[in-house]
Amino acid sequence: MMKKAIKVLTLCLLVAFMTSCQTKEEKVINKMKALAERVESKADSFTESQWESIYNEFESLQTQTKDCDFTVEQLKEVAKAEAELTAAIAKQKAKELGNGINNAINEGKSALEGVFDGIKEGLSGSEDAAEDAAK
Numbered sequence: 001m002m003k004k005a006i007k008v009l010t011l012c013l014l015v016a017f018m019t020s021c022q023t024k025e026e027k028v029i030n031k032m033k034a035l036a037e038r039v040e041s042k043a044d045s046f047t048e049s050q051w052e053s054i055y056n057e058f059e060s061l062q063t064q065t066k067d068c069d070f071t072v073e074q075l076k077e078v079a080k081a082e083a084e085l086t087a088a089i090a091k092q093k094a095k096e097l098g099n100g101i102n103n104a105i106n107e108g109k110s111a112l113e114g115v116f117d118g119i120k121e122g123l124s125g126s127e128d129a130a131e132d133a134a135k
Contacts, residue, residue, distance in 0.1 A: 035058060058085060
């Protein structure tokens with residue numbers, strides 16, 4: 001029992017040590033990647049306030065990148081994560097825009113059908129009135 005506790009404690013300390021050894025550049029890259037993955041996987045379920053939080057987090061990470069001294073490889077990773085995140089956001093917003101346009105078209109179609117129904121009723125009412133006047 002004691003050996004198991006020591007192994008778990010050692011593992012926890014090792015993970016904590018490895019995490020603390022990350023450079024600020026690596027931390028920013030990992031946060032950017034995690035944010036991109038979260039947006040890609042859950043974009044359809046975000047509320048407006050969650051999107052606002054995503055934008056704020058993205059902006060904060062972009063600000064943090066300015067204070068980093070990235071290697072060429074790290075710059076490639078940052079650019080890739082930013083591109084993935086931007087693409088995921090754009091994809092979701094395009095989908096929302098498409099849904100909004102589709103809804104507007106359907107509302108316009110319904111309104112036009114109502115207008116046409118009113119015209120038809122008015123025309124058939126005019127025919128009935130003309131028949132009544134002829135009698």
